[in-house]
Amino acid sequence: MHFIKEEKNQIVYYTVPEISEAGFYNIFTTKFHGHSFEDGQLNFGTNCNDSESAILENYKDVLSLMKLTPKDAVKSKQTHSDITIFADSSYGGEGILKEQRFQEADGLITNEKNLAILIFFADCVPVLIADKKKKIIAAIHSGWKGTYKNIVGKAVCQLITDFHCNPEDLLCAIGPCISVCHFEVSEELFSDMTALYGEDIGKIEDGKYYLDLKKTVKKQLLQHNIQSSQIVISDQCTVCNSDLYSYRREGEKAGRMAAFIAIKE
Numbered sequence: 001m002h003f004i005k006e007e008k009n010q011i012v013y014y015t016v017p018e019i020s021e022a023g024f025y026n027i028f029t030t031k032f033h034g035h036s037f038e039d040g041q042l043n044f045g046t047n048c049n050d051s052e053s054a055i056l057e058n059y060k061d062v063l064s065l066m067k068l069t070p071k072d073a074v075k076s077k078q079t080h081s082d083i084t085i086f087a088d089s090s091y092g093g094e095g096i097l098k099e100q101r102f103q104e105a106d107g108l109i110t111n112e113k114n115l116a117i118l119i120f121f122a123d124c125v126p127v128l129i130a131d132k133k134k135k136i137i138a139a140i141h142s143g144w145k146g147t148y149k150n151i152v153g154k155a156v157c158q159l160i161t162d163f164h165c166n167p168e169d170l171l172c173a174i175g176p177c178i179s180v181c182h183f184e185v186s187e188e189l190f191s192d193m194t195a196l197y198g199e200d201i202g203k204i205e206d207g208k209y210y211l212d213l214k215k216t217v218k219k220q221l222l223q224h225n226i227q228s229s230q231i232v233i234s235d236q237c238t239v240c241n242s243d244l245y246s247y248r249r250e251g252e253k254a255g256r257m258a259a260f261i262a263i264k265e
């Protein structure tokens, strides 16, 4: 599997063609192009001085690529938890047109056609999963806290246990996020994470400690009998690539990208 960069209706996004061909829309947005800020960016963050109406227009534009509208999409409620919940069609519009009924969920699962699920991110790891046979999808926000708590591994457990997914049918996309080149952490976090997930998820350079969250998430997937060939990792770093929002680079006012997945008709 591989990521490609596409542009449709002026929206620039990353997508995995193999997941599309298996029957799933999958979109990792960039800053371009939308209705936000002075220069028409594609922001989905609600705490960065953007207007609600601009964000809604951004949703409309991206969802139209999936032949959907904002009432056909549900947004996570991210608290850096390890919680993933199931959403059916009655959740449509939650987090976009109205408040979510749930208190927290960094991951969403659905098997509904015509319902896009999405998470938002800027440096954190966005993960989209699709069961190509059962047509069940998941969108997961895995920041370092979520990665530490193994939210992705736990979501895969839910897919296997609650939805009877076969690991060999799962296609997994680990999207653009802060990469090992820029994810400097404290020695303490470095020790904790490498103790849990292995020395090879970190590197020490000039006395500084760096973690590789993408590799960590991949390991969490591999632990559930998902093969490397079913996992694709974006080579984009949100700090290196200024076409992407980055909390580390831009600070608190950074916008947010969104990762969408939906089952095609």
Ligand SMILES: [Zn+2]
Residues within 6 Å of the ligand: 178, 179, 180, 181, 182, 237, 238, 239, 240
């Ligand atoms: Zn970087």
